[in-house]
Amino acid sequence: MTTCLKYSIFCNDRIMRNEHAQLSPISTAFVLHWGEMGTRWGINRTVAQIHALLYLSTRPIPADEIAETLGVARSNVSNSLRELQGWGIIRIVHVLGDRRDHFESLKDVWEMFQIILDERKKREVDPTMAVLKRLVDEAKSAGKGEEHTRERLSAMLGFFETMTGWYGQIRRMPAGAVVKFAKMGDRIRKLISTGT
Amino acid sequence: MTTCLKYSIFCNDRIMRNEHAQLSPISTAFVLHWGEMGTRWGINRTVAQIHALLYLSTRPIPADEIAETLGVARSNVSNSLRELQGWGIIRIVHVLGDRRDHFESLKDVWEMFQIILDERKKREVDPTMAVLKRLVDEAKSAGKGEEHTRERLSAMLGFFETMTGWYGQIRRMPAGAVVKFAKMGDRIRKLISTGT
């Protein structure tokens, strides 16, 4: 596998391409599933696939290789990488003797999901709470005609406030503590049923 | 406002329509925002809007009135209502002297979100975990070539297992306990740092 081949005109040949960027069946299965999963949670399929690929990779990968491996356009990869960098779960690294940007994913699952949750909170939950606050205020001013609306929106707002407050508690715990906590449900329940 | 008007040819007139199905500005704002929010989390806009509408409503609403109010096709409403019933967060009720099905939403926010989380877990997280389990097994069989892949997938699976186990603990708590818990983060942290 020589470098000259890699950039030769034969790169367009599928067989040649596969020689350079083949995924194992297991990795392929994960990449595809992760892509599907992404779409169901409002994340672009290619973005999720790239993330999966980098997560499984033993080494940083340059953009063109990602494009080859996943069989998508180079431009698509470029945009998706920017998106992932925006989320903060992948980053650029450089490899000696290679001008190209290489990309690697965070490897710590807990850290990764914490970042994702933080981001989604910031982008979606916080604005929702802001809207709810505003509407509750407006409903108060509007008086009796909006009394019921105010009550419903307050309930919703209260829910979000509790949930985000709670999430705030958890995300300040060290990662190990969360795991511990998950294993001692009964004692927690007891504490709560007696405590203030 | 007579019944004959409601089903008269004037129903097509926007002014007439509004007379029957007008939302307050506050309610409108919430319905629209909820619709946007839905799309970001992989839920159809109309579905989310209908849910918002029913959540704010003081009374059960028939499908055709929903269609009027939101300005969408009757068929669209029909499909969206089926979807929402599939989720289990709205139900059909009947009103005396009216043959039509009326729909009402769950009003308890906690119950509502618990149902939504349960459903999404069942539909998306559980299948993901099944896939991960299978792939981890396959990677074990595959031996050394897939050692790294196995390790990554195991980490991911472990994360999901902890999270779902944890969610299982929480969702068995009475609703009030969760709120309580959110307010006593420090004591919980202490417990965890000393406990088993």
Add this chain to the structure above:
DNA sequence: CCTATGTTTCTGTATGTACAGAACAAACGG
């Protein structure tokens, strides 16, 4: 059994987004 009323299913259209490919820009090496 026919009609009025209501609901679901079917079919084509529209809309938004993802995506490929090309054009462009910048960085680098010779």
Add this chain to the structure above:
DNA sequence: CCGTTTGTTCTGTACATACAGAAACATAGG
């Protein structure tokens, strides 16, 4: 500097899905 490699932006197309409207279907009353 000039050609080549690498990365980004732009433009049109394709695709998936949402949606409207119509037709078909169901049901209850008369």
